[in-house]
């Protein structure tokens with residue numbers, strides 16, 4: 186009989202404690218995964234330090250798992266079987282249930298937020314994909330604006346889903362600000378796989394990563410002239426619709442630069458990972474994405490596995506494995522808090 190352990194977060198601003206946890210069971214449309222690797226996201230640090238999205242303490246956080254299917258829910262069709270290697274997006278963020286947190290040996294994941302991980306991809310690589318993928322689909326393909334948090338609008342760029350076939354040019358240009366981040370680089374991958382022309386903004390040392398993700402052009406935000414360069418690059422695409430900016434950083438500095446770019450390009454979307462600035466000009470549609478949405482289900486179901494198998498979806502940015510064992514969650518959270526560049530922190534469990 187299997188037994189479970191988790192890295193429990195007992196209250197805000199205290200380190201996780203590894204201890205026994207109830208053995209989860211799969212609801213009708215869920216999988217229980219025996220995790221082999223979990224990833225750390227800045228969200229976990231925000232949740233721990235500020236208690237944002239935490240519904241109840243003690244809690245088990247974490248959004249990214251890779252492992253082996255332990256149990257399949259009664260209504261999950263033949264897509265998954267016990268023993269399959271999978272990646273999945275754990276949604277403690279919205280459910281608040283401890284069994285939906287990744288920082289455990291066993292985690293419940295909705296079947297429509299999971300995909301088979303091809304045999305040639307290690308768990309430690311596959312685990313960088315799930316949360317970033319869901320965020321990227323939400324950034325790109327939501328069609329109806331909603332409200333992410335009270336009074337915070339959700340952006341609706343309405344761009345096509347990524348395609349396994351070479352996508353015909355969409356004749357649309359999108360700027361991805363923070364192109365070397367997990368969410369930014371995944372957004373570039375999915376946007377370019379939908380035929381969108383992506384201009385990325387990152388540090389010069391990460392230009393290669395941005396290009397591997399499909400960015401047509403990359404500019405260094407440390408260069409005092411980068412705003413001019415980005416504007417010029419976006420203007421140089423006659424016949425293209427300029428969609429706007431996906432800001433994967435979401436700080437006052439990036440908002441100020443983004444609004445300057447939008448002003449000079451005649452407006453567009455400012456879709457951010459954080460609440461956007463208030464009082465933006467009328468020609469700017471500003472909103473915050475919320476990375477748990479049914480809009481991602483078709484991408485999970487139809488795209489992720491074949492795209493990974495064919496190398497069309499890359500496990501980027503590359504993982505940095507912090508250690509093996511739930512005790513390393515704490516070490517990884519500390520490292521994440523300090524900030525990373527073009528990598529995702531991963532713990533084997």
Ligand SMILES: NC(=O)c1ccc[n+]([C@@H]2O[C@H](COP(=O)([O-])OP(=O)(O)OC[C@H]3O[C@@H](n4cnc5c(N)ncnc54)[C@H](OP(=O)(O)O)[C@@H]3O)[C@@H](O)[C@H]2O)c1
Pocket residue numbers: 226227228231316320362363364365366367368369386387388389391406433434438439457458459473474475476477524525526527528
């Ligand atoms: N709203 C949602 O649903 C949602 C979902 C997921 C994540 N998020 C939030 O989105 C943010 C990004 O998450 P993540 O996991 O992608 O982060 P991450 O990978 O940890 O971000 C690190 C990257 O940020 C880049 N960066 C930092 N400052 C920058 C600047 N001024 N200009 C351009 N790039 C800059 C760095 O680029 P260089 O090293 O190249 O300088 C670095 O590669 C976090 O705050 C997270 O909480 C929100």
